Every structure is written in C-alpha cells, then in structure tokens.
Amino acid sequence: DAGVTQSPTHLIKTRGQHVTLRCSPISGHKSVSWYQQVLGQGPQFIFQYYEKEERGRGNFPDRFSARQFPNYSSELNVNALLLGDSALYLCASSMTGGLDTEAFFGQGTRLTVV
C-alpha cells in the first residue's frame, strides 16, 4: 500500500466553503476511488475513476465531484461544505479497478468543517 499519496493531510474549513483534495495513485495503477470515513464507521464509497472516466458513484449529493487526470492522479471537490462533511477522506488505488483486484489506501485527508 505504500505509494498512494494524498494532500493535504489535515484541513479546516468553514461551512459553505469549497474544498479540493488530491490523490496520487501507486505508479502503474490506473484506477482511483474515493471514500468518506466518519469517525467510528467503515469507509463509504463516493466515486471510482478509471482511465479518466467516472466508473461509479455512491450515494452522495451533487456537491461532491471528482476528476482524474492523464497522469492518473485525482481530485475530489466538495462544494457548500456542511458540518456533516467532517470526516477522513480516503483515496484508494487499484491496478485496473476490476471487481476482484486489490485496492490500496492512502493515509487520508482529515477534513474538519466548523
């Protein structure tokens, strides 16, 4: 799992603001997925991207958006932040993003909305 990097590691934002989180996958991996982990719970799926295309989306509002760049890095954007968006945001890297391939997580970005 070494090699998935996320930035920033910590972030404090005010309600109503916008935030951009970044992820670089393991070299050679073409799929990036985003998860939200609220304290005390398991990660919840937000998006999967493969070869710069959105492959799947979880049950999150349209305030959440993402994209993947030609170098396979990815950004997660959240608009109009709410207090409930406070969580650890995890990026997962996978070789092909197939249904039976390993996914490796980055260290996450801890977002606090005040």
Added chain:
Amino acid sequence: GENVEQHPSTLSVQEGDSAVIKCTYSDSASNYFPWYKQELGKRPQLIIDIRSNVGEKKDQRIAVTLNKTAKHFSLHITETQPEDSAVYFCAAIPNTGFQKLVFGTGTRLLVSP
C-alpha cells in the same frame, strides 16, 4: 443494495489466544472479499483477501475462510500479539460493474499482554 454485517464489534483476547471475526454479505454475485486493518489515525491496510473460487487462504498467522452458499466469510488470527490491536474491517464488492468496496462496521480487537 449490498450490505455487509460484521461481528463482534469489539473483541478482547489475551496475547497468544486466537481471534475470529465474522462477516455476512447480501449480494450473492460478490466474488472478492478483502480484509483491512486500521490502526488509530492511520490508513486501512489490506492484510488478506479471498476470491470466490477458493474456500480458504492463509498467510502466516492470518487466515480467511469463505462459505459462498451461506454468504459468510471469516478472519482468523492465531497467536495474537499486542501489535495486532486495531480495528479490522471486512469488505465485499457487489456486482455493480465497478469497484465499490462495501465495508462492514468494523471490529475493535484488543490484545492484552
């Protein structure tokens, strides 16, 4: 949609004992079942996985079993050590056409010396 249930929520054992964590899933088309270990404040770390074409997989002190008929899978840790203390998550990938990990609610394992 896919649902994964995990038990127990907390598990306390003495060093050297075995620990077993059990999960059930709802989508019979799921074929891949990873287990992650998450230490406090750190990333979920993939520790072992199993695919539906096998019933058991072992890696040193860790083993996973899968019963596709019953839609159960379990993590077994033998000879537990204090450094095994962490939260363990099971997961499954439903047959949605994309890699969506559905996680269980987690098991907090505490290994006392």
